[in-house]
Amino acid sequence: MPTTDHVVDKRAFQEWVHAHTGDLLRYAKSRVREEDVAEDLVQLAFIAAWEGRKKFAQQSSPRTWLFSILKNKIADHWRKAYRDPVVHGLEPVDAAFFTGDDRWAPGHIPVEWGLDGPDQEEQMQRFLADCLQQLPTHWRAAVEMKYLKEKNAEAICQELGITATNYWQQVHRAKVQLRECISSKMTKNHH
């Protein structure tokens, strides 16, 4: 057996599993729709890490390395979802938010949220999580790819097979939708 096999041995690797599964799973669950998919992605990431353990450079922390592998697995997941032709053609249009002359439509004009207090952040995260679940799949995919930040926009466009314009416009429509959804939850919450 080559000596490099001992760089990360099985016992050390098992300690990584115990030490990092919680954080990796929490991260994955916030970035995909289904919990069991999140678990599968974490498992796939650990298997890939084990199989590629010779590539693990000691100077990088196990946590950083495992996270970068997980992010790639999440990107793969959304790339596949994006390419699923079933989801296309179902997208709502942002036209509903604007008048014929492209002003904000009545009832959709953004009004400052007036955020106060750190306890509000937790609530906002809950609202965001709910609203993300309501996005059409390929908009969600575009958003997730952007915030994984493992790849630059150019590489993402190439992988998704779309133009740069198409890509930022999809992220934009998704954000308009998210803003509207979060706003309505905040309004309900205040009354």
Add this chain to the structure above:
Amino acid sequence: MHTLLLSCRKAAALIERRSFAPLPAGLSVQLWMHTRICAGCKAFQHQSEVIDTLLEQRGNGVDAVSTAPLEQRIITAINDKN
């Protein structure tokens, strides 16, 4: 000659586009002027930034979940590997 006045729809789109690549100088000035006089787009810009931060910070919480069964599954899968 092009108009100095952006529509709200265009301004909102430029706010997102700007996060991907710098805007051409002319557009950048038009957007700045628009958000100075348009409260709706100014609020949109703030909220877009808040949403960016929220999106980045997802999953950093400390909610305790039991991952023991998953950890066991992973270790079993690794043990099957050789």
